[in-house]
Amino acid sequence: MKRSFSGDEFDTNGDGIGNSNSQLTDITKRSRSEPSLPSRVVHLRNIETSELEVVQLGLPFGRVTNFLNLRKKSQAFLEFDSTESAKHMVEYLTSMPAMINDRQVFAQFSNHGELRTDPTNCTNQQAHAALAQATDLYEIAQRGGPNCVLRVSIINLLYPVTIDVLHQIFSRFGTVLKIITFTKHDKFQALIHLKDPTGAAQAKQ
Structure with a gap:
């Protein structure tokens, strides 16, 4: 069964967590030490910025189909329409680290093959609005x-x-x-x- 997530219940690498700080610490360590297999979802760490800027970071690498911004945890997830696009982003940010708000952003593949966000959640609705606006603008510019x-x-x-x-x-x-x-x-x-x-x-x- 697939789960739907909101920003309050999504963890550092896509697994549901409770309120245990020790559990969060263990998962954070595991996500950094255990490389994930390539997937369509990219996990961004040490990123604290707006929904629009998160989308902007992913658009040059391919079509972004979903995303989740966990600003309080300085993390975000970007889902692409293909694993190849996600791979391009991870490889690029690994060789050419991005700096956002004076913080280096780290990218890796998420353990999740896709994001299942709750469309009724207010935060997710704002995120999808930002995604739609940025994607429309980018596609118009691409058409020439x-x-x-x-x-x-x-x-x-x-x-x-x-x-x-x-x-x-x-x-x-x-x-x-x-x-x-x-x-x-x-x-x-x-x-x-x-x-x-x-x-x-x-x-x-």
């Missing part, structure tokens, strides 16, 4: 052609580029609805969603 989404790549990055800086730059071309940043192939990239395609076309020139 006339649209309202710009894909921006920044090379030779000498200083940190924040969302506020990007918003200030692209606001000159129209109303900025959403900005998503991520790193792919060692390049800092951003998706800029403008209100109308005319402004987006002007920004490309």
Whole structure:
């Protein structure tokens, strides 16, 4: 029987736990010392960030079908549509560690082959809303052609580029609805969603 999980009952590597701190410690040690077989689910440790940023971290590697953000435990789980995508993410973050909020993120395969989250849980509903927004924006940018989404790549990055800086730059071309940043192939990239395609076309020139 498959179980449904909410953020309060999911543990460090996908097994249900109670409130025992000693049990949590044992599972944490085991998840770090016992490598899991490849699966579609990636377990992220030492990550404390928003749902949207968790999704952004996974999108460059493939289609994210589900995720769970355990912010209080500094952990998250990303489920991809294929084991190959999950493998790419684990291999990349192992060789090129990501830093989020001055913390190095560690990636490994989860013991679970898929995530079964409770759709009625408020936290999970917010997570899926963030996943839908980020995925839609990313797919629009991938299609190319006339649209309202710009894909921006920044090379030779000498200083940190924040969302506020990007918003200030692209606001000159129209109303900025959403900005998503991520790193792919060692390049800092951003998706800029403008209100109308005319402004987006002007920004490309």
